Amino acid sequence: MSRAWGAALPYATSDPGAERALLRCESRLRELHPYAMNRYDRLRVEGHTPEAAMREVAPLFAREPRPRTGYPAPVRPQLPPAVKLAQEDFPHTIDKVVGTCGNARTTAGATAKPARTAAPNRLS
Incomplete structure (x- = not known):
């Protein structure tokens, strides 16, 4: 998926087919790895270019795609001073x-x- 995204990126501004391919790749990456693509979307909103945002996000694709935080810690009685x-x-x-x-x-x-x-x- 990342190869197709990288191949379509240089032509996305001039070729409508490349732009559709780029958007489909991003959509599929959001399904496969929402954690990394959430960071990508935030970087894009902050004004990063697609290349810079994906370059920063690339290491996140090696992590767990849907991390779970677990259960909250049990409430413990407060100790006296x-x-x-x-x-x-x-x-x-x-x-x-x-x-x-x-x-x-x-x-x-x-x-x-x-x-x-x-x-x-x-x-x-």
Whole structure:
């Protein structure tokens, strides 16, 4: 179909038979690949020449002619705000946590003796 369209294009302005062939090819391409030809029609409305519009649309003919978008996503319940979740999961403020841990470390560090580590075994 594209070969016939391309062959008829140069003569479409001067030969009525070529113009009819061009229009029939475009009509058939709309049946076979409405996705690509929809883009072609939009480009033509925007003012592109037939050659430029078809050149831009040509890669679209390799895609699915009638793409389906599928079903809409399910509606999910809205989550509570992040701040509320943080308050529920972590009731303590960072100041309390750092203050408590800092005091425990200094107290434990002052009373605990350093642990001895065993010397590594050497094979001679």
